[in-house]
Amino acid sequence: MSPFHSKAGKAPKKPFERRSGSGLLQGHRIVSSSPSSRALFVSRSSLERTFHSFLPYWKRKLESVAYWYGMEFERDKQDVVLSVVIPHAYHSSGNFEVSEEETTKIGHKMAEASLVCLAQIHTHPDDVQAHSPYDDSHAVSRRNGFLSLVVVNYGNTPSFDLKDIVVHESWNQEWLILDERAKSGRIRVIDDFVANEASLDQ
């Protein structure tokens, strides 16, 4: 059984159903449309890679972080994730920290491939869904349209999808939380399609 489906790890109790339309979540405004109106495409395998990186830290009840790098296509307002980056970080039960030196090193490495950081994704304990004040000021970027994703329960979620992820988008120095509709328009998870796998087993 996948550790992500562990009986011991409490799956969040559909925490996001109450989050729709306007309102506040831990001091952050909830919006029903993305302020940037962009769409970020990410493959299921990148999403899985990201969740797998959280596993060793979930076991130790520590927060963890990853970055999604990729390319931006201005004309269509579409962005594509091409690389999952797992930085060296300091991990604790209520926080994480990536040194400036590490961030710079990663930035240079990715720039060689003409990739930019499109999103940060980090884990939180239990059902803590929104940015802390520390998160608000320490995200790797605060440019308009930058995404910061928070995964509850230290990343031990029932499935590798967006359900248990809270999406914050930076806009004019504010972190807005996208409601379910806005989230599904802003981030598109792309599945592989393997038609002949079953026939090989016969």
Ligand SMILES: [Zn+2]
């Ligand atoms: Zn946080």
